[in-house]
Amino acid sequence: MLFTSYGFIAFLIAIFLLYYIIPKKYQWMLLLVGSYVFYAFSGIRFLLYIAVTTLTTWFSAVRITAIQKERNEYFDAHKGEMDRDGKKAYKAATKKKTRVWFLLCLLLNLGILAVIKYTDFVIANINSIFGTETAFMRFAVPLGISYYTFKSLGYLIDVNRGKYEAQKNPAKFALFVSFFPQVIQGPISRYDKLSETLFAQHSYDRIKVRQGLTRVLWGFCKKLVIADRLMPAVKALSGSPEEFQGAWVVMLILFYAIELYADFTGGIDIAIGIGQMLGVDMEENFRTPFFSKNINEYWTRWHITMGTWFKDYIFYPISVSGWMMKLSRSAREKMGKGVGKRIPVYLANIIVWFATGLWHGAAWNFIVWGMLNCVVTVASYEMEPLYKKFHGAARWSNTIGYDIFQMIRTFWLMGAIRILDVYRDVPVSFAQVGTIFTSGGWGEVFGEKFSRLGVSVPDLVIVCIGCVAMIIISILFRRSGEKVRPCEMLTARPVLLQTVLLVGLFLLVVIFGAYGVGYDANQFIYNQF
Amino acid sequence: MKKRVISIILITAVTVGLLYLAQRLLEPKYINDIIEGRLIEEYYDNAGGNDVIFVGDCELYENISPIKMWEEYGITSYIRGSSQQLIWQSYYLLEETLKYETPKVVVFNMLSLQYNEPQREAYNRLTLDGMRWSSSKWNAINASMMEDESMLSYIFPLLRYHSRWSELTAEDFEYMFSTKKSFHQGYLMRVDVRPVTSTPTPVPKADYSFGENAWKYMDMITALCKEHGIKLVLVKAPSVNPYWYDEWETQAEDYAAKNGLDYYNFLEVQDEIGLDWNTDTYDGGLHLNLSGAEKMSVYFGKILQEKYGLEDHRGDTDIAPAWSEKVDFYNNMRDDQYRELEEYGYLKSYGGRKVD
Numbered sequence: 001m002l003f004t005s006y007g008f009i010a011f012l013i014a015i016f017l018l019y020y021i022i023p024k025k026y027q028w029m030l031l032l033v034g035s036y037v038f039y040a041f042s043g044i045r046f047l048l049y050i051a052v053t054t055l056t057t058w059f060s061a062v063r064i065t066a067i068q069k070e071r072n073e074y075f076d077a078h079k080g081e082m083d084r085d086g087k088k089a090y091k092a093a094t095k096k097k098t099r100v101w102f103l104l105c106l107l108l109n110l111g112i113l114a115v116i117k118y119t120d121f122v123i124a125n126i127n128s129i130f131g132t133e134t135a136f137m138r139f140a141v142p143l144g145i146s147y148y149t150f151k152s153l154g155y156l157i158d159v160n161r162g163k164y165e166a167q168k169n170p171a172k173f174a175l176f177v178s179f180f181p182q183v184i185q186g187p188i189s190r191y192d193k194l195s196e197t198l199f200a201q202h203s204y205d206r207i208k209v210r211q212g213l214t215r216v217l218w219g220f221c222k223k224l225v226i227a228d229r230l231m232p233a234v235k236a237l238s239g240s241p242e243e244f245q246g247a248w249v250v251m252l253i254l255f256y257a258i259e260l261y262a263d264f265t266g267g268i269d270i271a272i273g274i275g276q277m278l279g280v281d282m283e284e285n286f287r288t289p290f291f292s293k294n295i296n297e298y299w300t301r302w303h304i305t306m307g308t309w310f311k312d313y314i315f316y317p318i319s320v321s322g323w324m325m326k327l328s329r330s331a332r333e334k335m336g337k338g339v340g341k342r343i344p345v346y347l348a349n350i351i352v353w354f355a356t357g358l359w360h361g362a363a364w365n366f367i368v369w370g371m372l373n374c375v376v377t378v379a380s381y382e383m384e385p386l387y388k389k390f391h392g393a394a395r396w397s398n399t400i401g402y403d404i405f406q407m408i409r410t411f412w413l414m415g416a417i418r419i420l421d422v423y424r425d426v427p428v429s430f431a432q433v434g435t436i437f438t439s440g441g442w443g444e445v446f447g448e449k450f451s452r453l454g455v456s457v458p459d460l461v462i463v464c465i466g467c468v469a470m471i472i473i474s475i476l477f478r479r480s481g482e483k484v485r486p487c488e489m490l491t492a493r494p495v496l497l498q499t500v501l502l503v504g505l506f507l508l509v510v511i512f513g514a515y516g517v518g519y520d521a522n523q524f525i526y527n528q529f
Numbered sequence: 530m531k532k533r534v535i536s537i538i539l540i541t542a543v544t545v546g547l548l549y550l551a552q553r554l555l556e557p558k559y560i561n562d563i564i565e566g567r568l569i570e571e572y573y574d575n576a577g578g579n580d581v582i583f584v585g586d587c588e589l590y591e592n593i594s595p596i597k598m599w600e601e602y603g604i605t606s607y608i609r610g611s612s613q614q615l616i617w618q619s620y621y622l623l624e625e626t627l628k629y630e631t632p633k634v635v636v637f638n639m640l641s642l643q644y645n646e647p648q649r650e651a652y653n654r655l656t657l658d659g660m661r662w663s664s665s666k667w668n669a670i671n672a673s674m675m676e677d678e679s680m681l682s683y684i685f686p687l688l689r690y691h692s693r694w695s696e697l698t699a700e701d702f703e704y705m706f707s708t709k710k711s712f713h714q715g716y717l718m719r720v721d722v723r724p725v726t727s728t729p730t731p732v733p734k735a736d737y738s739f740g741e742n743a744w745k746y747m748d749m750i751t752a753l754c755k756e757h758g759i760k761l762v763l764v765k766a767p768s769v770n771p772y773w774y775d776e777w778e779t780q781a782e783d784y785a786a787k788n789g790l791d792y793y794n795f796l797e798v799q800d801e802i803g804l805d806w807n808t809d810t811y812d813g814g815l816h817l818n819l820s821g822a823e824k825m826s827v828y829f830g831k832i833l834q835e836k837y838g839l840e841d842h843r844g845d846t847d848i849a850p851a852w853s854e855k856v857d858f859y860n861n862m863r864d865d866q867y868r869e870l871e872e873y874g875y876l877k878s879y880g881g882r883k884v885d
Contacts, residue, residue, distance in 0.1 A: 510548065514692070
């Protein structure tokens with residue numbers, strides 16, 4: 001059930017009305033039932049996958065907490081009786097027990113994800129290298145498997161680290177894993193933050209509901225009015241690389257950046273807006289990413305919950321792991337302080353970006369995309385001293401003009417890397433970027449050939465107006481110090497204005513949305529990851 | 530509380546009002562182009578009092594002139610025709626028509642039996658959008674919807690036509706709340722001529738049998754007429770294209786014989802009708818023009834009157850004045866079409882296409 005389908009809208013209205021009609025203590029149960037009904041629409045058999053992940057993670061986490069509690073109680077009961085070594089030995093013994101549950105659960109769930117999502121990719125590579133003809137497994141991929149698996153494993157790791165205790169109620173944990181607004185494309189919430197409001201009892205809050213509804217409609221606007229309007233052009237430009245080179249590749253970079261941003265942030269706006277309407281707070285997944293001045297900043301602003309997940313659960317553990325420290329020490333001794341310092345950071349970076357690429361999809365395009373991000377990240381780290389010198393010497397480098405230059409540079413650099421998403425393979429992607437410098441064709445983009453893209457001039461006018469609106473909203477958000485969500489800013493305005501805006505957004509979506517017969521029912525791009 | 534309720538009602542009313550206006554503006558008006566889109570809706574202004582109802586596709590609404598039948602025989606008739614009308618649409622249109630009137634004869638064109646399932650959304654719209662809401666319309670939509678269609682978009686056509694914002698013309702504003710009368714008891718007049726230059730070569734088919742679904746609705750039409758005491762007459766209207774296979778003819782004849790119905794294949798009596806494919810078609814043999822349709826109406830009207838005993842209403846003072854106006858409208862349009870033909874070389878305001 002797509003967020004933009006009539007079915008989902010009907011489902012959402014039903015959930016919303018019931019949510020505030022039934023006794024508050026049953027609200028979270030309604031969300032659980034609703035989430036499973038929503039998930040079942042993607043295929044009844046997929047319920048098995050999400051149920052297995054839910055139950056195994058819940059049970060393992062409960063076991064881990066029980067062992068940890070037992071250990072703490074033992075320490076309390078034997079205070080003063082145990083020496084340091086005895087304590088250490090007991091701690092190690094209990095850690096061994098928790099590790100068994102932790103690893104079993106981790107391997108099982110990562111195993112499911114790996115088998116379902118990556119088996120055919122491995123087979124394709126084996127076939128290609130060894131010339132074999134092993135048949136593909138063609139597993140049907142359950143909806144949002146990457147998202148709910150990461151959410152569950154984040155929870156498991158936190159419980160294992162003793163950050164918080166496991167949720168005893170399996171139904172409540174099942175709701176955390178399957179919560180319908182975020183099960184298909186995030187945000188990848190953390191249990192401790194989401195559970196605060198997810199299981200709480202909520203009274204109808206007019207202001208929150210209005211804010212949420214405005215955000216949902218704005219999300220629909222971004223998805224249907226902007227992203228889906230550009231989709232045919234992105235498909236045409238990337239589908240016929242031989243035909244569209246040079247200037248057309250620049251156009252593709254621009255169009256795809258706008259499409260992906262409007263599509264993904266639109267989906268997240270819908271998810272967070274629904275949450276707001278139900279009184280459930282979710283963390284932001286985007287903070288004006290196209291205003292980033294460098295790639296590191298970009299990745300703290302784009303798909304934030306995924307970035308922090310990789311940072312907290314892969315990057316840091318690897319960087320400070322025993323073997324990495326050992327490697328770093330040895331490198332420091334043999335190759336000097338600089339190399340020794342860099343090794344853990346760079347190695348962890350390589351692993352994280354490889355995993356990020358792979359998480360996005362089972363294809364070399366995504367892996368190369370990840371590694372290119374890694375290269376640029378490392379290169380900017382290496383160039384930092386140079387930048388500092390430059391900023392010290394060139395005063396104009398601290399002006400708004402230079403800031404804007406940096407934003408534009410980051411936008412195009414990330415855009416150029418991002419088109420690996422849309423071309424059929426890596427060589428074509430590189431060759432196409434190369435044609436920007438060799439093929440030209442700038443005059444063509446205003447000619448007859450443009451009509452082959454499947455977008456009209458009125459379409460582009462609508463997209464341009466949409467982009468201006470997105471930029472204005474981003475500027476407003478920046479001006480608030482990125483503390484007040486744009487929809488919340490409206491609360492200070494007269495109710496009449498808020499209402500006019502709501503009705504206006506609704507009419508915009510209905511009239512200017514790219515939906516219905518003649519348009520593909522496009523799923524959100526990030527549903528596929 | 531009271532204030533809040535009032536504001537909610539007010540906001541809802543304004544939103545619904547704006548949506549209604551948007552819908553009226555964005556719905557296609559079919560004024561000068563694809564005027565067939567208004568065929569179905571025009572019936573409601575003329576419903577009732579007809580002895581004959583024709584149901585079917587373009588082979589009826591372009592090949593038979595009820596006005597000519599009136600002039601020649603005093604037969605009152607109406608064509609509930611639409612582009613590529615599928616047999617289940619014919620059934621539900623007939624079912625709906627019987628809520629307005631009970632004719633003595635229903636004529637159904639057999640060509641649509643070739644389709645066993647919905648064909649194109651655009652054609653569905655031409656038939657279904659114009660129907661007034663009733664259980665017949667609901668069922669017709671359900672029977673006709675393609676995979677990518679939804680009932681909701683028929684209930685709220687704005688969901689279907691919203692993307693016309695970039696194609697709006699002055700016509701959309703002018704006819705936002707009104708329409709134009711264009712047809713003559715469901716007949717679409719065309720006086721221009723484009724002779725037949727080639728006859729189609731029949732493409733062999735793997736299976737010539739009409740489909741199960743099509744037969745199901747054929748049976749339903751037969752049963753519906755029987756239930757209302759109406760004589761059902763089956764026809765195959767004359768056209769050069771599309772090709773009418775012998776196997777189809779056999780099935781049509783067998784069905785008629787089996788159910789005790791009359792069946793007329795006018796392809797076989799073209800000479801008796803007096804059809805000349807050099808002068809009597811406006812599109813190379815797909816449809817008849819006014820000249821052909823009038824010949825066909827004179828021929829068929831005689832059969833209808835003689836065989837089914839239809840009354841001559843020309844002397845009926847209750848009916849004749851209204852029909853006299855219809856005849857005037859018919860004649861005026863005919864004259865205007867000839868004028869346009871002379872002035873522009875094509876039918877500019879009647880859906881004709883300029884030929885360079």
